[in-house]
Amino acid sequence: MSEDDARTRILNVAGPIFAEKGFQATTIREICGQANVNVAAVNYHFGDKEHLYTEAVKRAHQPSGQPDELLEWPPGTTPETKLRDQIKAMLTRMLSERTPWQRQLMNREMLEPTFACRELVEAHIRDRFGQLLDILGEILPADVPAYRCHQVAFSIVGQALHYHVASHVVTVLVGEEEREAHYQIDQLVDHITQFSLAAMGLASPLAP
Amino acid sequence: MSEDDARTRILNVAGPIFAEKGFQATTIREICGQANVNVAAVNYHFGDKEHLYTEAVKRAHQPSGQPDELLEWPPGTTPETKLRDQIKAMLTRMLSERTPWQRQLMNREMLEPTFACRELVEAHIRDRFGQLLDILGEILPADVPAYRCHQVAFSIVGQALHYHVASHVVTVLVGEEEREAHYQIDQLVDHITQFSLAAMGLASPLAP
Amino acid sequence: MSEDDARTRILNVAGPIFAEKGFQATTIREICGQANVNVAAVNYHFGDKEHLYTEAVKRAHQPSGQPDELLEWPPGTTPETKLRDQIKAMLTRMLSERTPWQRQLMNREMLEPTFACRELVEAHIRDRFGQLLDILGEILPADVPAYRCHQVAFSIVGQALHYHVASHVVTVLVGEEEREAHYQIDQLVDHITQFSLAAMGLASPLAP
Amino acid sequence: MSEDDARTRILNVAGPIFAEKGFQATTIREICGQANVNVAAVNYHFGDKEHLYTEAVKRAHQPSGQPDELLEWPPGTTPETKLRDQIKAMLTRMLSERTPWQRQLMNREMLEPTFACRELVEAHIRDRFGQLLDILGEILPADVPAYRCHQVAFSIVGQALHYHVASHVVTVLVGEEEREAHYQIDQLVDHITQFSLAAMGLASPLAP
DNA sequence: AATGAATGAGCCTTCATTCAT
DNA sequence: GATGAATGAAGGCTCATTCAT
Numbered sequence: 001m002s003e004d005d006a007r008t009r010i011l012n013v014a015g016p017i018f019a020e021k022g023f024q025a026t027t028i029r030e031i032c033g034q035a036n037v038n039v040a041a042v043n044y045h046f047g048d049k050e051h052l053y054t055e056a057v058k059r060a061h062q063p064s065g066q067p068d069e070l071l072e073w074p075p076g077t078t079p080e081t082k083l084r085d086q087i088k089a090m091l092t093r094m095l096s097e098r099t100p101w102q103r104q105l106m107n108r109e110m111l112e113p114t115f116a117c118r119e120l121v122e123a124h125i126r127d128r129f130g131q132l133l134d135i136l137g138e139i140l141p142a143d144v145p146a147y148r149c150h151q152v153a154f155s156i157v158g159q160a161l162h163y164h165v166a167s168h169v170v171t172v173l174v175g176e177e178e179r180e181a182h183y184q185i186d187q188l189v190d191h192i193t194q195f196s197l198a199a200m201g202l203a204s205p206l207a208p
Numbered sequence: 209m210s211e212d213d214a215r216t217r218i219l220n221v222a223g224p225i226f227a228e229k230g231f232q233a234t235t236i237r238e239i240c241g242q243a244n245v246n247v248a249a250v251n252y253h254f255g256d257k258e259h260l261y262t263e264a265v266k267r268a269h270q271p272s273g274q275p276d277e278l279l280e281w282p283p284g285t286t287p288e289t290k291l292r293d294q295i296k297a298m299l300t301r302m303l304s305e306r307t308p309w310q311r312q313l314m315n316r317e318m319l320e321p322t323f324a325c326r327e328l329v330e331a332h333i334r335d336r337f338g339q340l341l342d343i344l345g346e347i348l349p350a351d352v353p354a355y356r357c358h359q360v361a362f363s364i365v366g367q368a369l370h371y372h373v374a375s376h377v378v379t380v381l382v383g384e385e386e387r388e389a390h391y392q393i394d395q396l397v398d399h400i401t402q403f404s405l406a407a408m409g410l411a412s413p414l415a416p
Numbered sequence: 417m418s419e420d421d422a423r424t425r426i427l428n429v430a431g432p433i434f435a436e437k438g439f440q441a442t443t444i445r446e447i448c449g450q451a452n453v454n455v456a457a458v459n460y461h462f463g464d465k466e467h468l469y470t471e472a473v474k475r476a477h478q479p480s481g482q483p484d485e486l487l488e489w490p491p492g493t494t495p496e497t498k499l500r501d502q503i504k505a506m507l508t509r510m511l512s513e514r515t516p517w518q519r520q521l522m523n524r525e526m527l528e529p530t531f532a533c534r535e536l537v538e539a540h541i542r543d544r545f546g547q548l549l550d551i552l553g554e555i556l557p558a559d560v561p562a563y564r565c566h567q568v569a570f571s572i573v574g575q576a577l578h579y580h581v582a583s584h585v586v587t588v589l590v591g592e593e594e595r596e597a598h599y600q601i602d603q604l605v606d607h608i609t610q611f612s613l614a615a616m617g618l619a620s621p622l623a624p
Numbered sequence: 625m626s627e628d629d630a631r632t633r634i635l636n637v638a639g640p641i642f643a644e645k646g647f648q649a650t651t652i653r654e655i656c657g658q659a660n661v662n663v664a665a666v667n668y669h670f671g672d673k674e675h676l677y678t679e680a681v682k683r684a685h686q687p688s689g690q691p692d693e694l695l696e697w698p699p700g701t702t703p704e705t706k707l708r709d710q711i712k713a714m715l716t717r718m719l720s721e722r723t724p725w726q727r728q729l730m731n732r733e734m735l736e737p738t739f740a741c742r743e744l745v746e747a748h749i750r751d752r753f754g755q756l757l758d759i760l761g762e763i764l765p766a767d768v769p770a771y772r773c774h775q776v777a778f779s780i781v782g783q784a785l786h787y788h789v790a791s792h793v794v795t796v797l798v799g800e801e802e803r804e805a806h807y808q809i810d811q812l813v814d815h816i817t818q819f820s821l822a823a824m825g826l827a828s829p830l831a832p
Numbered sequence: 833a834a835t836g837a838a839t840g841a842g843c844c845t846t847c848a849t850t851c852a853t
Numbered sequence: 854g855a856t857g858a859a860t861g862a863a864g865g866c867t868c869a870t871t872c873a874t
Contacts, residue, residue, distance in 0.1 A: 006838070025232060027864065038839045043866060045837090111319055112230075113376040121380045129381055140415050147390040150382050151399045152414065155367045157374075162366030165373050168321055173337055174358050182355040191359045199406040201413025206360065207348050214855080236848060246856045251849060253855095422834075438736070440649055444869060454835045459870060461834095527735055527789055545797055556831050563806040566798050567815045568830065571783045573790075578782030581789050584737040588745045589753055590774050598771040607775045614823040621825025622776065623764050630859070651843065662860045667845060669858090 007045045009035040014056045019101035023053055023114055050115060057109070057116045058123055060102040070131055079138035080202060084193045086132055087160060091185050091192075094164035107165070129153065139200055152200070159192045215253045217243040222264040227309035231261050231322060258323065265317065268310040278339055287346040288410060292401045294340055295368060299393050299400075302372035319373065337361065347408055360408070367400045423461045425451040430472040435517035439469050439530060473525065476518040486547055495554040496618060500609045502548055503576060507601050507608075510580035527581065545569065555616055568616070575608045631669045633659040638680045643725035647677055647738055678740040681733070682747055684726040694755055703762040704826060708817045710756055711784060715809050715816075718788035731789070753777065763824055776824070783816045 013034040018026050028042045028049050035041075046052040071085055093103065109120050132153050140149060163170060163183070171179050197203035221242040225234050236257055240247045254260040279293055301311060314332055340361050348357060371378065371391070379387050405411035429450040433442050444465055448455045462468040487501055509519060522540055548569050556565060579586065579599070587595050613619035637658040642650050652666045652673055659665075670676040695709055718727065733744050756777050764773060787794060787807070795803050821827035 022232075028866090029864075039865085040839060040841095040867080041837085044839090049865065110374050110377055117376055118380055121377055125377060126381065144414065147382070147386050148399075148414075150386070151390070151396075152403065154370055154378065155400065155403050158368070158370030159363045159366040161373065162362055162369055165319055166365075166369065169318060169333060170362065173334065174355070178355050178358070182359070188359075191356075192363065195360065195363050195407045198409070199403045199413055201406070201415040205407055205409030206352060206356075207409040235846085237846090247848085248850080248856060248858095257848070440646075443867085445867090455869085456835060456837095456871080465869070526793060529792055541793060542797065560830065563798070563802050564815075564830075566802070567806070567812075568819065570786055570794065571816065571819050574783040574786030575779045576782070577786055577790065578778055581785065582734050582781075584741055585734055585745055585749060586778065588742055589750065590771070594771050594774070598775070604775075607772075608779065611776065611779050611823045614825070615819045615829055617822070617829030617831040621823055622768065622772075623825040652845095653843075663844085664846085664860060664862095665858085668860090673844065 006035065006037045006041050010037060010041060010045060010052070011056060011059055014052055015060055015105065016101040018053060018056055019104035019108070022108055022112075023049075028052070053114070054116045054119055057105060057120050060105055060120075060124070070127060079135050080193075080197060082135045083139070083156075083197065084189060086135060087156065087192050087196075088185070088189045090128075090157070090160045091163065091188055094160060095167075095185055095188075111165075129157075132156065139202060152196075155199070156192065156196050159195065160188075163188060214243070214245045214249050218245060218249060218253060218260070219264060219267055222260055223268055223313065224309040226261060226264055227268075227312035227316065230316060231257075236260075262323070265313060268313045278335060287343050288401075288405060290343045291347070291364075291405065292397060294343060295364065295400050295404075296393070296397045298336075298365070298368045299371065299396055302368060303375075303393055303396075315372070337365075340364065347410060360404075363407070364400065364404050367403065368396075371396060422451070422453045422457050426453060426457060426461060426468070427472060427475055430468055431476055431521065432517035434469055434472055435476075435520035435524065438524060439465075444468075469530070473521060476521045486543060495551050496609075496613060498551045499555070499572075499613065500605060502551060503572065503608050503612075504601070504605045506544075506573065506576045507579065507604055510576060511583075511601055511604075523580070545573075548572065555618060568612075571615070572608065572612050575611065576604075579604060630659065630661045630665050634661060634665060634669060634676070635680060635683055638676055639684055639729065640725040642677060642680055643728035643732070646732055646736075647673075652676070674739060677738070678743055681729060681740040681744050684729050684744075684748070694751060703759050704817075704821060706759045707763070707780075707821065708813060710759060711780065711816050711820075712809070712813045714752075714781070714784045715787065715812055718784060719791075719809055719812075727788075735789075753781075756780065763826060776820075779823070780816065780820050783819065784812070787812060 010031060014026075014031050017031055017034070029039055031052075032039045032041060042049065042052050046055055071082075071089055073082055073085070096103075106120060106124060109117050133149055136149050136152055140152070170183070174183075194203050195206075198205040218239060222234075222239050225239055225242070236250050237247055239260075240249055243249075250257065250260055254263060279290075279297055281290055281293070301307070302315075318333070341357055344357050344360055348360070378391070382391075402411050403414075406413040426447060430442075430447050433447055433450070444458050445455055447468075448457055451457075458465065458468055462471060487498075487505055489498055489501070509515070510523075526541070549565055552565050552568055556568070586599070590599075610619050611622075614621040634655060638650075638655050641655055641658070653663055655676075656663045656665060666673065666676050670679055695706075695713055697706055697709070720727075730744060730748065733741050757773055760773050760776055764776070794807070798807075818827050819830075822829040
């Protein structure tokens with residue numbers, strides 16, 4: 001009933017498959033099979049497999065309904081609150097139980113970037129990174145050079161990314177129980193926010 | 209007189225190749241070509257490609273010479289210094305150009321564990337993680353619960369891991385020039401150490 | 417108001433493309449692309465690729481303007497001059513860089529006749545062959561039988577045709593340099609004219 | 625009973641097929657089908673289709689039994705005789721009733737040279753061309769420059785080649801009957817030899 | 833009348849694997 | 854024990870053609 005033209009159908013099935021298997025291991029035959037179109041359709045609509053992949057990466061933006069909206073705050077919101085919200089959004093995206101294929105795809109691109117990496121960064125990451133920098137701009141003194149702001153931003157992102165990328169390792173190191181007890185999203189938000197604010201002098205450090 | 213029989217030769221060349229390209233992208237032909245053996249040799253000696261991979265990963269355990277040694281310090285070394293050394297070692301392992309293939313392979317397995325022996329991977333990290341916890345033990349008050357120490361450790365590791373895992377994204381975000389200018393290993397060591405110490409109250413924060 | 421309908425446009429671009437690449441190497445897509453029509457247009461207007469080719473060959477008959485004109489001489493012109501002019505015209509047709517596509521197409525058909533109208537080809541040469549025979553008639557004694565005149569004519573044509581048909585081989589045999597230096601059209605005209613006239617007793621032979 | 629290994633079998637069937645259909649129109653499937661081997665065999669033995677083609681062109685040398693031997697003469701043979709023999713050999717190769725596929729292949733290469741053209745020239749043409757030049761060297765004065773000898777040689781070759789390349793056109797122009805009556809190999813040998821010798825001053829010209 | 837979309841057959845190539853020796 | 858030869862399944866892609874509109 002919805003947009004069921006071949007092009008859209010291909011794009012819809014391609015994303016999850018690419019996300020699951022990676023670019024190389026995915027066959028256009030499987031994609032076309034699931035999309036109920038002829039193999040030649042990919043060539044017709046996208047030129048070749050690479051272009052289809054790029055398109056799928058771009059499309060990974062808004063999957064089914066709501067676009068990955070940027071956060072917004074009422075005027076007067078403190079940067080501390082904004083930072084916490086941002087960290088929470090980040091962790092939620094990364095760790096949510098039913099990992100959407102978009103996230104999986106992005107992961108792959110991060111670890112083994114393909115030709116589509118730039119597209120991906122521009123479509124998904126640049127804006128969010130900019131927003132994080134804006135928040136840091138409110139926190140850090142004006143004379144901190146840009147590259148230092150970037151490094152701080154990466155320090156924050158890195159803390160969150162770690163739980164996504166090395167989740168298996170985390171479990172092994174601390175055990176299932178501790179994991180269950182202390183690594184829920186909200187707890188991690190608390191920790192990372194506090195750790196980062198303390199590093200910037202806006203929260204009291206762990207050791208006095 | 210040394211072991212230059214076909215089986216060993218295959219194993220010797222397989223490691224680096226798998227490390228560089230990953231399991232799937234590696235072809236049996238390339239391995240056999242470099243090992244100067246017939247393509248059939250892999251199947252003959254190892255059954256199939258997967259078994260060869262498993263064997264190669266196992267072999268990655270102890271490099272030809274010394275295993276990745278733990279750091280050691282003379283008595284009286286401050287925890288700040290130890291932490292910095294540890295961070296430097298971590299970043300060096302992750303980012304150095306001339307990474308031995310064993311590390312490369314481990315990295316792959318860490319982020320995307322395959323059928324091949326994840327135990328090996330775990331053994332590989334646990335020691336180092338323990339050492340980091342020891343250092344934090346010297347810094348943090350004794351009443352900080354274990355899980356909080358773990359979280360701090362992950363925050364530190366995460367900051368470093370980020371530059372390994374998202375290196376391409378970093379480049380796209382900040383541009384080649386800033387990258388060249390401000391993201392050399394030593395500069396990152398400075399930043400991460402300072403950021404982390406500040407978070408723990410042992411260094412002055414960026415914002416007063 | 418002119419005929420810029422799809423059918424005509426296709427026909428117009430098809431000729432040069434077929435001429436340059438031959439029937440098989442030409443794709444319907446390229447033709448339609450250049451003609452700014454849908455790929456389906458060829459099948460719609462011409463049935464299939466072969467019919468389009470046939471039509472294009474037919475159309476090659478009379479170029480947009482004047483047909484390939486026969487040479488003409490003022491009365492009293494010596495047969496030697498006529499022969500040289502004829503040879504020059506022949507070589508020019510065969511070797512000139514800017515050969516109109518009609519000639520190119522004819523050449524193809526001449527050497528490897530396809531299903532498409534070989535009559536056209538024949539009509540194309542007969543006149544010129546007749547003119548060459550007329551010139552020879554002025555040179556050779558009247559009692560030389562017709563078939564001998566034909567053979568002489570073929571000997572002359574053959575010498576010229578060789579440079580068209582085996583041009584690449586010539587280059588490989590004598591090298592680029594000699595080719596550049598001694599196989600320009602005018603030089604070949606000199607040689608072939610002199611060689612042929614000598615064979616007929618109207619010029620001094622190379623060896624005394 | 626003879627060499628019926630796959631590689632040889634492929635090579636044996638590839639020649640005639642390539643000759644008949646040309647490089648592009650030939651499918652390795654057809655070749656492998658006729659050779660009773662798997663499609664992958666071409667890749668295994670020759671790398672790819674192009675290399676197989678090149679190999680087939682090279683192999684076009686000695687078809688079934690005797691290699692295409694160079695002519696030899698007893699000492700004291702006159703250059704006129706040698707030239708006639710050479711022309712006869714050339715025409716025989718070109719016009720023999722049951723056109724061997726080798727000839728067909730060479731034809732194709734001449735008109736539309738592929739990547740294998742150089743191979744072909746070196747394997748089939750260079751020696752024979754050299755021999756022809758040797759004969760001309762005995763005939764022409766020593767001070768005739770090399771390039772002029774080449775041109776004379778091409779004039780001789782061209783006359784013969786014409787009957788091969790334009791055979792269809794010849795028939796159309798002179799009719800079946802004259803063709804049957806006056807264009808048998810020996811008659812053409814007579815004509816071309818006489819025409820060429822006359823051009824060089826070693827025979828009496830057609831016109832006194 | 834004319835087209836954009838879609839098709840299916842077929843092509844060359846790659847790869848892990850097996851087989852005969 | 855070890856290998857060169859051979860295989861078959863599969864992959865991406867191209868192309869002329871057809872079909873619904």
